Amino acid sequence: MSSRPGAACCVRRSRPSPMLRRFRRVRRRCPPPPRGAAMSAPDPTAGASLAVVLCTADRADSLRRTVASIWTQTRLPAELLVIDDGYLDEALLARLARRCDELGIAWRYHRKDVRGLTRSRNIAARLASADVLVYLDDDVDCPSHLLEELANLFADPGIGAASPRVAEPAWSAPGARLFQYGYRLAGWWRIAPRERPPAPPPRSLRDRARVRRAPWLSGAAMAIRRGLVLEHGFRESLAGYALGEDREMAYRMAPYAWIVELRTVEVVHRREASGRADPRRFGRMTASNYLDILGSTCRLGPGEWLLLMWTFGVLLTQQAMFALGGDRAAHLEELRGLVDGLRDYFVPRLRAVFGWCGEKAEPRRRPRLVAPARRSAPRAAAIAARRTRALFVTNRLEHGGAEWMLVSLVRRLAEFGVDPLVACLKDAGPLADECRVAGVPVVDQLLSHKFDGTVIPRLARLAHDQRVSAIVAVGSGGDRMFWSTLAGRAAGARVVVWSHWCPTADQQRFELANRALYRLVDRYVALGRRHAEALARWEFVPRGRIEIIHNGIDLSRFDAAGRRHPARAALGLGNGAVGIGIVANLRPEKRHDVFIAAAAQVAARHPEARFFIIGDGPARESVAEAARRSGLPADVLRLMGARDDVPVLLAGLDVCCLCSELECFSLTMLEAAAAGCAFVGPRCGSLDEFLEPERTGLAVSPADASSLAAALDRLAADAVLRRRVADAARARVQAEFGIERTCRGFADLLGRLARSG
Incomplete structure (x- = not known):
């Protein structure tokens, strides 16, 4: 008998598995509403409005069975979205659209040319209009009261995301259970972010029998507020079919939103065949995505690195031992894939450190994305009580997108607790008057020539005299970044680089001299998710120091x-x-x-x-x-x-x-x-x-x-x-x-840096 979970799906057992017995006990404790209960269209006044999102790829029969469990819900969703990574039959789509129309559910279908689970989930967030997105795999069976329980749960505004309990019948075979025990022994996903959301715990957590705090979400079934997905987004650069994308999203949201497990509902994950059976590819994604997620969302100290060594030592040993039994070729291929994934993660970083970058390796920090707008107002009020001063350094305030963005930002930052001033290395330029009219000081002519090292004490003295807590270099690379970084460290101020250039494989902006100063920069501000990924991939910017703050306009x-x-x-x-x-x-x-x-x-x-x-x-x-x-x-x-x-x-x-x-x-x-x-x-x-x-x-x-x-x-x-x-x-x-959201993002970032300094 194979030990792999996928191969265990077809094993017949004369006696129910422990997982199924436990599932039945939960159902007896928390029975669904009576079978004859009437279904009703969603009532916007009773709980949150829900949109069910199904991301599928050429599994029509599986999708049909999953959708059938949606029609029987005691509370119907406001929307049903199907994001197609393959080619679903037109007749099936017509039936789904007709059934949605009969039940009063808004039907949305989108087919993508480029495959990718995380991209599908981000597209769904943009297409939907409901408060909460319920992401379901296309091979799950939902109890009839799932959506009603979720709607009631999200009526509590403190809840950011939730997952129901998930039963995995495919893992009930002895070989599959032994395989899972090996992962538990290895400490798989034992490392997690330590931060808690700044908001007080939601009221729902008082009922421990119903809700408990969860360290992560389950990709098979999870519900997230749409605003959080729009703000943070699923990471589209994860390798392969995004193995671990659910936990990466949860780890990244952990400092901003309360994530819980709904214990009164259990979804059955059938784990049907999906064409993802290449063991080597699976092993490669397992290793590379796991390291990438932890490195970008958690603080990895010596203890965490020792645990990672133990984890992969156990996994490699487990694959080697299972290869001695049945399905030898598959386990050897997965073993090779694990080694490939380790190499994919570590080799580029070692090259960046010792090959041409010259910077020292250091523990990665958890990236902080801009908190959702609904949570930003209290933070802005808190920062206003203790004002922050920031120095923005640019070359010249000329007509251009980055320069207009800077002017728009500094004119409004004072409303959010930050007192800005602008330093121009060259002459002030035509937009300087826009700043001065708004009461923002502008200092210019600080750099007499490209190699004028005296600009360091000039900038440092300016920062010291103005009691600046952070220096923001406006631009990617060049004189602004180099001199601002050195002056910031000389003045004891935190350093932020606000990048406006999206690098590619052929075009990068961070010169060797600026790359050597990476470890002196506290944060890099990217303008979007793809921009952040490009900075990490092509400029080798430490991913844990990148924050995303979108441009905004007045x-x-x-x-x-x-x-x-x-x-x-x-x-x-x-x-x-x-x-x-x-x-x-x-x-x-x-x-x-x-x-x-x-x-x-x-x-x-x-x-x-x-x-x-x-x-x-x-x-x-x-x-x-x-x-x-x-x-x-x-x-x-x-x-x-x-x-x-x-x-x-x-x-x-x-x-x-x-x-x-x-x-x-x-x-x-x-x-x-x-x-x-x-x-x-x-x-x-x-x-x-x-x-x-x-x-x-x-x-x-x-x-x-x-x-x-x-x-x-x-x-x-x-x-x-x-x-x-x-x-x-x-x-x-x-x-x-709007420019207000950009201001809130910078006020939050600069306030945190000032307090941590």
């Missing part, structure tokens, strides 16, 4: 009411004209030549279209030359230069676009959405955390004139499509990407 500057007609008149746009613009600094990576080439194609098919290039920069002459070579008349393609009235101009445009080779998290994208302008952007960086194709805009290939022209063609020809995506984007930016 929505009051983008009140489009009453502005559209004057703005269109200023742009020279008549009633039938379609205004299409690009708002970006004139730099090579922005690829204005691609925009001009696409404009020539669109103008040939839509003579009513007018094109505007808004921005200035070092590539001014080459952009002007490309415009001349295009043959487009000056009244069709206009170069507007740098403008201070971008919100007004965007209100007059119909379409705004970017076609860059690289983007991180574009401010132009948010501004276009706030102004009610349809947006077209490249598939790169963290743009997809806002840009949902066909919903909040259109996505195109980076730096591809044909792809851009096709998208602009669609929008130029379809006013209804323009209005639909513009309205959806505006609603989302108003709900999630």
Whole structure:
């Protein structure tokens, strides 16, 4: 008999297994409502609204059985979402949609081209509108009172996430139980975050027979507040099919939300065949994901590293011993996979330490993501009682996305308990007056030349005199990061690097000198999940020091009411004209030549279209030359230069676009959405955390004139499509990407660093 859980599913037992006997005892103690109880549509006043999410891949029969247990619930969900990583039969989808319509359940179906469980779960959070997302595997059987119990549990606002009890009949065979005992002996998942949420324990925890605190969630069945998923998101970079994604998410949320186990309900996980039977791949994911999750969410001291050595020693020994019995080839392959996973984790890190990076290895720290907005107000109030001073260091306050983001941030930080000041290594630049008018001091001309080491005592003295507790270097690499890091350490201040560049395999910004200073930087701020992953993967930034704070904009500057007609008149746009613009600094990576080439194609098919290039920069002459070579008349393609009235101009445009080779998290994208302008952007960086194709805009290939022209063609020809995506984007930016949320994120980060220093 094989010892593997998957092979034990078909073993028949004349006597119920201990797991099933225990399951029956729980059912007797906590019986479901009577069989004849009437089902009812969800009542928004009774508990939280629920959306059931099923992520599936080519397992139609398994999905059908799982959905059947949803129809019999005593409380029906508000929504049913099926995220398809394969190709479900159209007839099955039609039946599901029809049944949902009969029961009054909102039906949503989404098929993805790129497979990935964590990505599916993040997409579901964006598509749903219910308060709580109930994630179920497509091979579970749910008791009829599951959703009713969850709705009642989440009526307690202190609960952030919960899992019911999960029965695993596949693990009831003797060989499978022995295999699981080996994992328990190894201390598998014994390491966990030590932090507790700042909020008091929820009232539900007083009933120990019903609810208890849980260290993690179960991927087979778990319920999470939708706001938490939108804020933190499942990590999409986990290897393979994301083995351990449920525990990684729980570990990352542990400092912010109460996670509990609902003991009155037990879900049966059937563990049906899924095409994941490659033992070597399974072993590789087991090792690499386990180490990656612990390294990025827990503080690993000497004791934890000793436990990890014991853990993998036991697992390797166990696989070797089981290989002596049945299924030898599978266990040897899984043993090789474990070794592969250990190598995948440690070799790149050893290379970064000893090969070219030059920094010392150190224990990884748990990353802190920005706490959800609903929990940020008390923190902001607490920080206000003890104000923090922060020095933001940049090169020059010129017209650009990162610079406007800095100006928008420092103008509002004082409301959140942080007193900012700005230091420019070069001259102050045209945006300095925006800061000074808001009462934010600006100091400039601190660096006389690139190798001017005297900037260290200048910055350190400024930080000391102003009683600065944190220095924030605004940018990726370069002089700002290097001199700010050294000056911060000289002044005894904490150091933060606010990155606005998303690296790739071919393009990195952190020079060797700055990489050597990694250990002196306390936190790196990324603008999105993909940005954070890129910093860790390509720049070798310690993952435990990365925090995610999304860009936000001052929505009051983008009140489009009453502005559209004057703005269109200023742009020279008549009633039938379609205004299409690009708002970006004139730099090579922005690829204005691609925009001009696409404009020539669109103008040939839509003579009513007018094109505007808004921005200035070092590539001014080459952009002007490309415009001349295009043959487009000056009244069709206009170069507007740098403008201070971008919100007004965007209100007059119909379409705004970017076609860059690289983007991180574009401010132009948010501004276009706030102004009610349809947006077209490249598939790169963290743009997809806002840009949902066909919903909040259109996505195109980076730096591809044909792809851009096709998208602009669609929008130029379809006013209804323009209005639909513009309205959806505006609603989302108003709900999630105001400057207040960014300020709360920085206030929370800087306050924590000040208190820990």
